[in-house]
Amino acid sequence: MKFGVVVFPGSNCDMDCFHVVKNVLRQPVKYIWHKETTLDGVDCVIIPGGFSYGDYLRCGAIARFSPLMNAVVDFAKAGGLVIGICNGFQILLESGLLPGAMLRNTNLHFICKYVYVKTENSKTAFTNLCKKNQVLKIPIAHNEGNYFIDQEGLRMLERNRQIVFRYCNQTGLVDKKFNPNGALANIAGITNRGGNVLGMMPHPERSSEGQLGSADGFLLFHSIKKWLENK
Amino acid sequence: MVKPNVYRSLGLNDEEYTKILGILGREPTPTELAMFSVEWSEHCGYPRSRNWLKLLPKKGKYETLIGEDSGGIIVDGLAIVFKMESHNHPSQVEPKQGAATGVGGIIRDIFTAGARPIASLDSLRFGPLSEPYNRYLLRGVVDGIQFYGNCLGVPTVGGEIYFDESYNGNCLVNAMSIGVAKKENLARARAKGVGNSIMYVGSSTGKDGIGGCSVLASHEFKEGEEKRPTVQIGDPFTEKCLIEATLEALATGHVVGIKDMGAAGLTCSSSEMASAGNVGIDLELERVPRREANMEAWEVMMSESQERMLVCVKKGKEKEIERIFQKWDLNAVVIGKVTKDGLVRVKDKGKVVAQIKARALTEAPIYDMPYQKPDYLDEINKLDLNKIPEPKDCNDVLLKLLAAPSLANKAWVYQQYDHMVQTNTVVLPGSDAAVLRLKGTKKAVAATTDCNSRYCFLNPYRGAQIAVAEAARNLVCSGAQPAAVTDCLNFGNPEKPDRFWQFKNCVEGITAACKFFNIPVVSGNVSFYNESPKGSINPTPTIGMIGIVEDVSKVITQYFKQKGEIIILLGISRGELGGSEYLRQIQHQVKGDCPDLDLRLEQAVQQAALKAITKGLVSSSHDCSEGGLAVALAECCISNKENLIGALIDDLPRPSVEAKALNYSTRKDALLFGESQSRIILSCPKKHVFVIKDIAAKLKVPFQAIGKTGGQSLKILDGKKTLINLPLEKMAQKWTNSLQSLITA
Missing domain, CATH: 3.90.650.10 (PurM-like C-terminal domain)
Known part of the structure; x- marks a missing residue:
């Protein structure tokens, strides 16, 4: 199976995702420049974190107009696996592949630190190796991770089990106290209705090797591999 | 006839002006006068400190490399390039942009050496937080560092923050950056090869930052001055693109030399590249990409607009370089060529507006500064514990x-910095030193910054030695062998003998300690004139030190x-x-x-x-x-x-x-x-x-x-x-x- 890491001007976690897929997951991976128009046979698209176009406008608002995003939207609609991390999540929201929007963190600061998230749905392509309700230690690093959606949208997300991760404490307790950025209902990551597109604020690629403080994030990459193998 | 108030307003004194007349054998043009004023400023030319900096050791345990704009060591064929630089006065005037452009500038020094920046550290000093302005400064400086560093994707992994009355009216922002390259991919900041092209790459040129290094950085703060227009504005997105484009361009092998246009902009980059390569450079100013209309030639030569670089490219390879920068939507324009006459010759619309020996610009006059032990020190050094009640x-x-x-604890600060991007940070902020693994090896780099300026105030020589000793101790505590130093020497007005005495003693202290530990000083920066009407800062010779961890699993x-x-x-x-x-x-x-x-x-x-x-x-x-x-x-x-x-x-x-x-x-x-x-x-x-x-x-x-x-x-x-x-x-x-x-x- 082949992974593609999308590179926009201003992406800065592209090399980190590439490293995990190539050297930790040991799968073929290539960079795809945002001006390309085809995905050229990849099985999973990773939209990495960073500051596409500097995030000088609303995060992800310019990146979504890159030529490659048309191919990504077609790929997702055909059921292809797409994971957007941090700025990648913001781009997926802007491009309409995922519902909702991002507001600034409630403390109005960039926040970089390890947090805990509870796996609310361990049946997805991205989490099938996680235990039910497994708590993962994964870092966040963002200015705008305060997820928002209207009440009807939230009900839909909950009904369809689209909420994959919520911020919690070490023991899995989901509470406002453990919400770093003000995200609605402690939401840290969601999928689309079909379950093949995941957006998440925490960075699994930064927690895929024990040396860096946690290898919990690797469960996501490993899950994707297993899901693709069994497809 | 140039009036004294004109050259004085540019920061030149009467003797320096007379010297310029001697060098040129005629009156300088306005552009030439501007060029001398920036190149001979303390910030660029080090006229008051150069004699003393020669003392610092350049050799140590590891093979060292001393580049034009940065230095480093070689470990197993891997070059670790690093440097620390001050951005004190801009930050005092406009904390967010001052600090942001400080980070941007030091990181450009690293990737123009051909190294990918892997980490930054910041040593910050402010007056007490009881003063609202100091709170504004701290918030603004931290905001500037996170704004710039986070966007670039270079983790800010460490540093220090101190508060002391002496920094009231003159905060310190010392930014350090570390990069890694294969030894054979290192680049130099020089022009070579007569007929080769001089290309301008990056952002366009505006009127921002004119006189930043001469008028702002090389003078004390006085009451009621408006210096905000001399501060530059940072654009981290452009710099991120510039990093990628530059490293791609260097990989082609067509780049002969490259230099950041930081302090003193085009003047500094052209004259220093020419001087370092023993050649001359002809520039045609009308080709310089501009963001503002009606700029005078001297303004173009002095502008400190950010995210720009000057590149010497092999003749015939210009198109290839241009294509790489265009891919990243950046300017890349041939604005001149290498000549053999050793002159920096600047033409504007066909007319020569400046023609100066590059060496005359880069070899600023050296001053022997008088120094004297401050008379208050003996009294302050006396401590009678009997007069101090035991708690x-x-x-x-x-x-x-x-x-x-x-x-x-400094978590409020470092949690605003992305300290994990690039996935190398093995020891996160909050321990004695930051540790970064070197992917593909068993090794890691540890880094720290240190200086207790109160010690340096009480005893500059030993205080500076302690700064070196403590930096090394911090690295050892993480499991690293101390390897090399970059120093950022922050002092008051060097024209005052008691301040210069502090400087001299600190340099001698660093020299003695580094020689003893066999640790070279591979790069550095001097920042004088850190004074406000309230007085001088404590002498602050900030030591940035890196160490090598042989086995990252032992950290x-x-x-x-x-x-x-x-x-x-x-x-x-x-x-x-x-x-x-x-x-x-x-x-x-x-x-x-x-x-x-x-x-x-x-x-x-x-x-x-x-x-x-x-x-x-x-x-x-x-x-x-x-x-x-x-x-x-x-x-x-x-x-x-x-x-x-x-x-x-x-x-x-x-x-x-x-x-x-x-x-x-x-x-x-x-x-x-x-x-x-x-x-x-x-x-x-x-x-x-x-x-x-x-x-x-x-x-x-x-x-x-x-x-x-x-x-x-x-x-x-x-x-x-x-x-x-x-x-x-x-x-x-x-x-x-x-x-x-x-x-x-």
């Missing part, structure tokens, strides 16, 4: 020290790991209170001499600790510094907030016979809060104690098992008396919340 409640003192802004952190382990102190506690944080915070005095430093003992203590760590015997290792033994122990207990671990110290170290003979104190405040140097706190499993003791004995290092870990409090006994007994939660709360509550007050 009744040491618990209260410890809590106050943990909450003192210079010692308190350790400062906090206790589990209960039931033995706590060991390496080194001697002399009970020295001079210049201590305790004296400042609790007794409100800055007095005495700074702590003693025995370089031989320091080295032995570091060797013993490193040996124990690399043999895998040690669970935690922490340098004992500001706040003394009590604060260091508290930090060991509480700096991992997910796992607080208590300690019982039942054998409090007392001054040795030798120290008593020197009349050091055995008062309890001196024992707990005295800042004797060359001390490291280790913790280890019981079974390793004797092995470590043996290592210490072989190196003649004083060794003492002082207690053990465990429990819910930090308890320090002196014989049967309990000096300290504090619950962990209480200490953690004070230490963790203090800074944020002071900032948001």
